[in-house]
Structures are given as structure tokens and as C-alpha cells.
Amino acid sequence: MRRMKTFLRSISVQARRRRLARPTPFAALLLWALVPLRPAHAQAIERAPDTMEARLQPCAACHGAQGQGVANSDSFPRLAGKPAGYLYNQLVAFRIGRRHYAPMNYLLEFQLDPYLRAMAEFYAAQRPPLPAPAVPIVSNDVLRLGQSIVMHGDPSRGIPACSGCHGPSFTGMEPAIPGLLGLKPSYISAQLGAWRYGTRTATAPDCMQIVAGHLTEGDVTAVAAWLSTLPSPENAAPLPRGTLALPLACGSEPS
Amino acid sequence: MENIVKMPLRPRNMRVRWGRWLALAVALCLPIEARSQPAATDTVAKQGEYLARAGDCVACHTNPGGKLFAGGRPMPTPFGTLYTSNITPDAATGIGKWSADEFYAMLHTGRSRDGGLLYPAMPFGAYTKVTRTDSDAIFSYLRSVVPVSAPNKPHDLRFPYNNRSLILGWRTLYFTEGEYKPDAAKSGEWNRGAYLVQGLGHCAMCHTAINALGGSSEAQAFQGGLIPMQNWYAPSLTSNKEAGLGDWSIADISDYLGKGVSHRGAVYGPMAEVVYNSLQHLTAGDTRAMSVYLKSLAEGSPPGAPVSTVAGAESSLLMTLGKTVYDGHCASCHGAQGRGLTPQYPPLAGNQSIQMESAVNPIRMVLNGGYPPGTAGNPMPHGMPPYAQILSDDEVAAVVSYIRRAWGNRGTAISARQANELRSALLD
Incomplete structure (x- = not known):
């Protein structure tokens, strides 16, 4: 039932969008045509829906139908709107075991490249609203430290500003630098920690490993806390490719 | 319309490499088939590649994301961890110095080039059924892949299992050497399927229960069992109460093996690896032959009697x-x-x-x-x-x-x- 509702919802959302963009009777027709498929009549459907939404039900269980993340979980990140190249790199990393999270490794182990690409493109195209900014649970001093590192880095310790690569609004940059909004502080801390300890890696040169290696545990807490308090920008789309000149080389982001 | 979510049977490490082996077997068995492709030596290596897929060599001899056939993949077993060997043609660390005779002897007898006994995680009990022609083709293919310098890692087995002479006892109990012998009473297709399932496919590695000695008896072949270390149950292929395919159509079995989904069930768990790496690459003819053989395994066994249900x-x-x-x-x-x-x-x-x-x-x-x-x-x-x-x-x-x-x-x-x-x- 839930799946059917989700499916109907996604179709009607698409239809609404189309109607907004280009008023046409087609959207209305589409909605009307779907009415007989209400859950009570689900048995009448002879085939599984041939859609990405239906195929990605295993992902939706933790990441939400649109990849918006799950409100009550600290560890299932938002996927929506991140650049497809970034998402694809992560899917491949989980498939070959470079990134370690058993449920993800297990789900992706035997999936083909084009499918992983389609998954990445699906979530990259989603634009569910960002969650409300978090109410910080750390002191103002910690928040100030976080803001300082995020916006300016710490050149004396070789730490570049996060905004230098992830964008002034932290929406990321095409093709493979992720946005940092809508993520729980616990998730950001866990990822930076994993980079510091070498349990998360990316293609060499692994720029994030270099950056994270310069951060202390206190820095990580501060950065994660401040990022989670940021409001949604007007335009949540990643920056176009090449907008920013990166301060250091990244194997996963072609320059 | 019933479907079977079949759970695959191979231990992560001791995977049933049957897909590839099967393919190999198939290739060996049907050398007469319309393989009207490339030129001579190339054709043999191509055939070898197909057979290597049937045997699913890659599942164990390649680390995920690693170099093809460079080995080093850890295979946890109840007795400790084994590391698979480098089977690229590198002279120093692979099989570059091996001859086709030595390769066949290894597959056929379970002894390495230096005469050492192989641990039975290498399914030589199944591969012994592979023909010399197929073995030569696989060897020819392995000689053609990129050589990788990667020394073999020593196994990490607990006492007393680290004593290789124990393998002699295991072999006495559980190993019967010998190529597949066709059953003249059966069709060529059935025999081809049997050759692939029993040989290269090494299906019995998971679908036959493994006892405390890591052995499986021929009398219990394909009767199912829990896969050690993987916590998946490999269903019986002989009982219609389990995954016996007696009442499946050949088309459904073929879809299940070749596509991973069918109208009766879909492939998950360790069997997904077998289909992904091995079975999906087999020809329609070989998939069908395996289906015919597998279906026959369960024919004649009565449907399961109703199990008494928990009352109360x-x-x-x-x-x-x-x-x-x-x-x-x-x-x-x-x-x-x-x-x-x-x-x-x-x-x-x-x-x-x-x-x-x-x-x-x-x-x-x-x-x-x-x-x-x-x-x-x-x-x-x-x-x-x-x-x-x-x-x-x-x-x-x-x-x-x-x-x-x-x-x-x-x-x-x-x-x-x-x-x-x-x-x-x-x-x-």
C-alpha cells in the first residue's frame, strides 16, 4: 500500500511540476488515469511499476522516497540534489567495499554500472525541501570555531575553507563535490572521523583525507555543528562544473 | 506462480563457483557447437574464458575491486582463513611456469604443481570431472590474462587444521578422482547439464551439507545445508519440499539461472554472486542443459507432507x-x-x-x-x-x-x- 501511495505521489508530483511549467491537459489526464489504481485496486495491476521509484524501494527504506534522508535517524544521509558524479562514486565505492557499511555493501554488490549511474541520476534530480536548520546543542564558542573553519579554513594548519570546494552556499559543485546541507551533525562527524582514521577513502589524490587529517576532534565537532545550522539557500542546485578553482587536487573531481 | 526466493548457497569465501565452472564444463563438453568465431588459438582462449566463467574462478581468485585473478581474497572457513592464489601468468608469483599438464593434474587430483595437497576450499572434488580439453582451454585463457605480481599469502588456519597432512584423511573420506562419465541412458542435453552442475559449476559446494570435517558425502549430494560462515541456507536441490525444481518449468529454471529472476522466484544472497559472475554468461543451450539436469534431480521425489503447525x-x-x-x-x-x-x-x-x-x-x-x-x-x-x-x-x-x-x-x-x-x- 505504502509503496503504491509513494508511487502515486511521485507521479502526481511529476505531473504537478509539468503542469506548472507547461500547462497542458496531459497532466490532468495522467492524474485522472491513475485514479482507478488506488490502493484498494492494487491487485488489478499485473506488472510491477517500471519506474526508478519502484526499483529504489530498498533505498527509500532508509533514505526516503526522494532521497531526502530520514528525520529520526542520525546515520542515513540525504542524497537528494547531490551531484550525480558524487553519488555514482559512492555507489561504486560501496559495491567494491572501498566504503564500509555492510547494508550498503550487501545491497550493491552485484549491480551493474549503468544501474548505479541511473540511481545516482535519479537522486541528483530530486529537490525535496531541505529540513529546518538544526538547533545547535553546542556552545557559541564551538559554533564560532566551526564557522571560522568552514568559511576561512586555517591556512596555518593547511586547512582550506569548506566553502572553497563545496561552494559558498554549500550546495556542492558538478560533477562530484557533494553539497553539505541537510545532513545531521552526527553524520558529518562520522564521515570526517572516518577520513581522519583512513576508514573512508576516495580515489587518489584523496583531498578529503588530507583535509580531515589536519582537523582535530574538536574541529570536526565544530564544523559539523555549524553546517547543520545553515538555512536553505534559494538555489539548492550544485554549482556548474568548473565554477571554483579547487585549492587542492582531488582524484574524484576532474579539474 | 509460486515463487521461490532462492537463497544462494555459497559461503562468501567458499563460493560455489559453479557458474563459471559450469560454463567451462559446457564449453568442454560441447566443443562441436557452432563456435564459428575467431581464429584458432584465439578461439581456444575464448572458449577457456567461457569455461572459466562457468567455473566462477573469478569469485574467489579476484578481490572485489582488485586485479583480475591476482588472488589474495580471504576465505573465512570454520577452520581459519584461507587466501586464494594468484592464477595470472606471472612467472614468479602466478602460474606462469605451469604447463597444461600440471594445470590439468591440479584440477583433476587436487595437488598443486609442487605436489602439495590443495585445501578443499578449492573445489577440486568437482573440478576433477572437467575434461582435459576443457582444462586446456581454461589454461590457455589464464595464460592470456594480464600477469600480476602478487605473492600468495600464507593461510591462517587454526591448529590442528594447519597441518596439511590432514587433507589426506579428508581426501580418503570425501574425494573421488575422475572425469565426468556420461550416462548413456540419458540425453546429450542432460549429460551436458550434469557435467556443468557437477563439474565446473561446483554446485555441491553449497547445496550439499558440509559436516564437522568440512566434507560432504556423495550420498547426500545436493540435499542442501547451511553455508558455513555465511549464514545462508543452501536449499536441497533434490527435495521438492525445498528448492527441488521438479515442478518448475524449464523456462522458469533457465530464467532463474540466467537472469536472476523468474516467475517462481528470484536469486538473492550467495546465489546472486553465482548468477552475476557466472551463470548469466552461459549460452542459452548450456543454461537449458543445466535446467534439464536440475529438474531431473527432483523428479520422482514426493511433495513434502504437511508439517504439523505450532498450535495454541x-x-x-x-x-x-x-x-x-x-x-x-x-x-x-x-x-x-x-x-x-x-x-x-x-x-x-x-x-x-x-x-x-x-x-x-x-x-x-x-x-x-x-x-x-x-x-x-x-x-x-x-x-x-x-x-x-x-x-x-x-x-x-x-x-x-x-x-x-x-x-x-x-x-x-x-x-x-x-x-x-x-x-x-x-x-x-
Whole structure:
């Protein structure tokens, strides 16, 4: 039932969008045509829906139908709107075991490249609203430290500003630098920690490993806390490719 | 329309490499087939590549994301960890100095080039059935891959299993040397299937129970068993109560093996690896031959008698809660009557794999979900969501008990404890 509702919802959302963009009777027709498929009549459907939404039900269980993340979980990140190249790199990393999270490794182990690409493109195209900014649970001093590192880095310790690569609004940059909004502080801390300890890696040169290696545990807490308090920008789309000149080389982001 | 969510059978490390071996076997057995492709030596290596896929050599001899056939993949076993060997043509660390005779002798006798005894994680008990022609083709193919310098890692086995002479005892009990002998009373297709299933496919590595000595007896061949270290149950291929394919159509068996999905069931767990790396690459003729043979294994065995169901208040409570969970989470895909929407959403009513005595596979499917493998015939599979993060142990036990008993299914109820024990299975 839930799946059917989700499916109907996604179709009607698409239809609404189309109607907004280009008023046409087609959207209305589409909605009307779907009415007989209400859950009570689900048995009448002879085939599984041939859609990405239906195929990605295993992902939706933790990441939400649109990849918006799950409100009550600290560890299932938002996927929506991140650049497809970034998402694809992560899917491949989980498939070959470079990134370690058993449920993800297990789900992706035997999936083909084009499918992983389609998954990445699906979530990259989603634009569910960002969650409300978090109410910080750390002191103002910690928040100030976080803001300082995020916006300016710490050149004396070789730490570049996060905004230098992830964008002034932290929406990321095409093709493979992720946005940092809508993520729980616990998730950001866990990822930076994993980079510091070498349990998360990316293609060499692994720029994030270099950056994270310069951060202390206190820095990580501060950065994660401040990022989670940021409001949604007007335009949540990643920056176009090449907008920013990166301060250091990244194997996963072609320059 | 019943479907079987078949759970694969191979231990992560001791995978049944049957797909590739099967392919190899097939290739060897049918050298007369219309292989009207490239030129001479190239053709042999191509054939060898096909056979190597049938044998699924890659599953164990290549690390995920690593260099092809460079070995070094850890294979946890109940006796310790084995590391697979480098089978690239590198002279110093691979098989670059081997001859075709030595390669055949290794496959056929389970002894390495230096005469040392191989651990039976290498399925030489199955590969011994491979013909010399097929062995030569595989060897020719392996000689053609990129050589990788990667020294073999020493095995890490506990005492007393680190004493290789123990393998002699194991061999006496469980190893019979000899190439496949066709059964003249059967068709060429059946024999081809048997050659692939018993030889390169090494299906028995998982589908035959392994005893405390790591051996499996021929008398119990294909009768099913829990795969050590992987916590998946490899169903019996001989009993129609389990995954016996006696009442499956040849088309459904072929789809299951070749595409990973069918109208009767879909492939998950260790079997997904077999289909992904091996079986999907076999020719339609070989897949069909295997299907014919596998179907014949179960023919004649009577359908399972109804299992007595747990009576009493607890059982009916389980069923009531189970139906609530099912209607809320499962019915949207599998249908209120458990018929599914095949082949994407497997049927549960009449599905053998969820009614088996071992409930390990259905419990794991509910907890972890899963995708069937991506194949040429089904490149973007629909999948089963994980429910471990949503359902309590009681709810998992209830819904698994429900699907094992609803709609005329004849499985038994399971306990919350059984559900809880498998929560960590993914991490093992």
C-alpha cells in the first residue's frame, strides 16, 4: 500500500511540476488515469511499476522516497540534489567495499554500472525541501570555531575553507563535490572521523583525507555543528562544473 | 506462480563457483557447437574464458575491486582463513611456469604443481570431472590474462587444521578422482547439464551439507545445508519440499539461472554472486542443459507432507500480528494473497524457499532485503527493502511466521529469538 501511495505521489508530483511549467491537459489526464489504481485496486495491476521509484524501494527504506534522508535517524544521509558524479562514486565505492557499511555493501554488490549511474541520476534530480536548520546543542564558542573553519579554513594548519570546494552556499559543485546541507551533525562527524582514521577513502589524490587529517576532534565537532545550522539557500542546485578553482587536487573531481 | 526466493548457497569465501565452472564444463563438453568465431588459438582462449566463467574462478581468485585473478581474497572457513592464489601468468608469483599438464593434474587430483595437497576450499572434488580439453582451454585463457605480481599469502588456519597432512584423511573420506562419465541412458542435453552442475559449476559446494570435517558425502549430494560462515541456507536441490525444481518449468529454471529472476522466484544472497559472475554468461543451450539436469534431480521425489503447525495461543497471536505487519509493509508488492507481481516481486504463496525447515533465508530477506543480481536479462532489478531498522524482533518473527503459514503454505512458526540472532548476520 505504502509503496503504491509513494508511487502515486511521485507521479502526481511529476505531473504537478509539468503542469506548472507547461500547462497542458496531459497532466490532468495522467492524474485522472491513475485514479482507478488506488490502493484498494492494487491487485488489478499485473506488472510491477517500471519506474526508478519502484526499483529504489530498498533505498527509500532508509533514505526516503526522494532521497531526502530520514528525520529520526542520525546515520542515513540525504542524497537528494547531490551531484550525480558524487553519488555514482559512492555507489561504486560501496559495491567494491572501498566504503564500509555492510547494508550498503550487501545491497550493491552485484549491480551493474549503468544501474548505479541511473540511481545516482535519479537522486541528483530530486529537490525535496531541505529540513529546518538544526538547533545547535553546542556552545557559541564551538559554533564560532566551526564557522571560522568552514568559511576561512586555517591556512596555518593547511586547512582550506569548506566553502572553497563545496561552494559558498554549500550546495556542492558538478560533477562530484557533494553539497553539505541537510545532513545531521552526527553524520558529518562520522564521515570526517572516518577520513581522519583512513576508514573512508576516495580515489587518489584523496583531498578529503588530507583535509580531515589536519582537523582535530574538536574541529570536526565544530564544523559539523555549524553546517547543520545553515538555512536553505534559494538555489539548492550544485554549482556548474568548473565554477571554483579547487585549492587542492582531488582524484574524484576532474579539474 | 509460486515463487521461490532462492537463497544462494555459497559461503562468501567458499563460493560455489559453479557458474563459471559450469560454463567451462559446457564449453568442454560441447566443443562441436557452432563456435564459428575467431581464429584458432584465439578461439581456444575464448572458449577457456567461457569455461572459466562457468567455473566462477573469478569469485574467489579476484578481490572485489582488485586485479583480475591476482588472488589474495580471504576465505573465512570454520577452520581459519584461507587466501586464494594468484592464477595470472606471472612467472614468479602466478602460474606462469605451469604447463597444461600440471594445470590439468591440479584440477583433476587436487595437488598443486609442487605436489602439495590443495585445501578443499578449492573445489577440486568437482573440478576433477572437467575434461582435459576443457582444462586446456581454461589454461590457455589464464595464460592470456594480464600477469600480476602478487605473492600468495600464507593461510591462517587454526591448529590442528594447519597441518596439511590432514587433507589426506579428508581426501580418503570425501574425494573421488575422475572425469565426468556420461550416462548413456540419458540425453546429450542432460549429460551436458550434469557435467556443468557437477563439474565446473561446483554446485555441491553449497547445496550439499558440509559436516564437522568440512566434507560432504556423495550420498547426500545436493540435499542442501547451511553455508558455513555465511549464514545462508543452501536449499536441497533434490527435495521438492525445498528448492527441488521438479515442478518448475524449464523456462522458469533457465530464467532463474540466467537472469536472476523468474516467475517462481528470484536469486538473492550467495546465489546472486553465482548468477552475476557466472551463470548469466552461459549460452542459452548450456543454461537449458543445466535446467534439464536440475529438474531431473527432483523428479520422482514426493511433495513434502504437511508439517504439523505450532498450535495454541502464541501461534495464533503470531499470525494475527504477522498479518498486520504483512498488510502494512508487504502486501503492496507481494499482494494480499501472496501472489506477488512476477518476476519483479516474487510470489510468497507456495514459495518453497520460505517454507523450508530452515527459516534463515526468509528471516534474512525481511531483515536485510536485497537486490537480485544485475544481469543482461534484468539489468535494473527491483529489490526488497530492508526492515531491520523498522521492525522489532517480535514483528519480524510474526511476519515470517505468517508468510510461512498463510495461503496454504506449510512452514512452521519462528521465534523472536531466531529473528534476533540473524540481525548480525550481515556483519559476520
